Amino acid sequence: MSDYLLVLIGAALINHLCLSQQPIPRLNLHVHGLACAVCIALGTIGAQLLMRGVLAPLHIPDLALFLLLPWLALLAWGLPWLMTKWRPAWPVVGLPALLSSNATVLGLALQQAGDDSTWPSTLLQGLLAGGGFWLALVLFADLRQRIAHADIPGALRGLPLELIGAGVMAMAFSGFNGMFGQ
Amino acid sequence: MISQPDPRLRTSMGLVLLACLPGLLALLWLHGWGMLLNLLLSATAALLCEAVLLALRGQTLSTALGDGSALVTAVLLAAALPTLAPWWLPVVAASVAIGFGKQAFGGVGRNPFNPAMVGYAFVLLSFPLQMNHWPGHPPGLLANGSTWHSCSAACSYCSAT
Numbered sequence: 001m002s003d004y005l006l007v008l009i010g011a012a013l014i015n016h017l018c019l020s021q022q023p024i025p026r027l028n029l030h031v032h033g034l035a036c037a038v039c040i041a042l043g044t045i046g047a048q049l050l051m052r053g054v055l056a057p058l059h060i061p062d063l064a065l066f067l068l069l070p071w072l073a074l075l076a077w078g079l080p081w082l083m084t085k086w087r088p089a090w091p092v093v094g095l096p097a098l099l100s101s102n103a104t105v106l107g108l109a110l111q112q113a114g115d116d117s118t119w120p121s122t123l124l125q126g127l128l129a130g131g132g133f134w135l136a137l138v139l140f141a142d143l144r145q146r147i148a149h150a151d152i153p154g155a156l157r158g159l160p161l162e163l164i165g166a167g168v169m170a171m172a173f174s175g176f177n178g179m180f181g182q
Numbered sequence: 183m184i185s186q187p188d189p190r191l192r193t194s195m196g197l198v199l200l201a202c203l204p205g206l207l208a209l210l211w212l213h214g215w216g217m218l219l220n221l222l223l224s225a226t227a228a229l230l231c232e233a234v235l236l237a238l239r240g241q242t243l244s245t246a247l248g249d250g251s252a253l254v255t256a257v258l259l260a261a262a263l264p265t266l267a268p269w270w271l272p273v274v275a276a277s278v279a280i281g282f283g284k285q286a287f288g289g290v291g292r293n294p295f296n297p298a299m300v301g302y303a304f305v306l307l308s309f310p311l312q313m314n315h316w317p318g319h320p321p322g323l324l325a326n327g328s329t330w331h332s333c334s335a336a337c338s339y340c341s342a343t
Contacts, residue, residue, distance in 0.1 A: 143294060151288030153239050164286055168295050171303040 009173055012136030013166050026141075031090045033137045035083065037130030039075050039099050044126035046071055048119075075099070140166065188249070191290065195250035202257050209261060213317060216265030220272045224263070225256040227276035235285040251290045255279050258298035263305070266315035274308075275301035 047068050055061050076099035083090055143165045152161060209217045232252045236243055259275050279301025287293045306313050 146294045147287060147292075149288065149292065151292050153286070153288070156286055161286060164282060165294065168282070168300055168303075171300070171307060172295075174307060175303070 009136050009166075009170060012133055013140060028091055029137060029141050030134075031083070033134035035079050035099060036137070037134045039079055040130040040133060041126040042079075043072055043075055044129065045123060046075070048122050139169070143169070191249050191251070195254050198254050199250065199257060202254075202261065206257070206261060209265075213265040216267075217260060219269075220263050220265065220267065221257065221260035223269060224259045224272035224276040225253060227273040228252045228256040228259075228280050231277045231280040232285070235281060239285070241289075249290060251284075252280060255284070255298045255301070259301055262298070262302050264313060264315045266317060267312055268315075271305055271309060271312050275305045277301075278304045 050067055050071060051061075051064065054067065055064055079099065140162075144162060147161050147165060156164070206217065206221070229247065229252055232247060233243055236247070256276055259272060259279060263272055263275060279297040282304075283295055283297030283300035284290070284293050287295075
């Protein structure tokens with residue numbers, strides 16, 4: 001479980017780093033977080049459906065990747081399109097690329113979902129992973145905002161300090177180790 | 183850049199130190215002299231580290247050293263670290279606390295994380311074995327024969343490892 005947590009944090013850090021070349025508006029961040037959360041939740045649930053409904057009856061679990069990757073790509077391209085339909089004001093430029101690069105997160109989520117877990121736990125795991133990703137993304141944005149002032153030593157300004165902050169945050173999160181009884 | 187430490191900061195740090203005193207005395211009573219040694223080591227390391235980093239950053243030493251915040255970090259670390267820890271544990275903890283917890287983020291009041299807890303988490307993750315060197319039963323300063331014996335056994339164990 002704590003591995004799962006660290007994967008989420010790491011993915012959020014990387015996403016945040018590619019997202020924020022310059023200070024980004026909060027709306028952009030929240031749109032990205034929401035899209036990723038929905039993507040992770042839907043991806044996990046849909047993957048479980050595909051595994052149980054298509055791959056297991058046909059006895060072709062080896063072909064899982066060939067079926068799941070198109071599904072994830074479909075999500076990555078479809079979600080921003082749906083979001084523009086729903087809220088035309090939201091900025092979704094560049095979102096598909098970031099969402100499809102999130103396939104690493106989804107791949108790990110699938111591995112977890114590939115175990116013999118029950119339906120409610122799969123659903124819960126997908127939703128919680130999505131929410132956790134969003135939360136971690138906002139957390140990094142807040143950290144970046146707090147360390148953007150003039151008193152930082154010159155050599156550490158910008159990215160180095162952000163990485164140090166992320167490391168400290170990871171140390172804090174490792175306090176969750178063993179909390180989930182596994 | 184202010185030349186004098188903020189008097190309010192100095193007062194509040196003094197109050198924090200004063201508030202820590204009863205707890206430290208209780209720790210000394212229960213767990214013996216190791217706490218004082220830890221305090222001495224971590225305070226020395228914290229002040230030294232702060233001075234070196236301030237000099238590297240080109241700031242005046244007396245301003246930041248005089249406000250007592252490094253001392254508060256050292257006291258919190260000494261209260262949190264095990265009393266039978268090897269000597270380098272408080273030194274490493276205090277250096278990491280001041281270096282990565284405070285000065286890297288720009289000094290007093292700029293740090294998003296508590297420096298003492300950054301140092302504590304660092305040594306807890308890096309040296310989990312040494313972080314368990316608490317005396318089994320608190321013999322402290324009231325030790326009678328049998329409990330003192332177990333404490334000295336623990337001490338010899340910790341110096342042997």
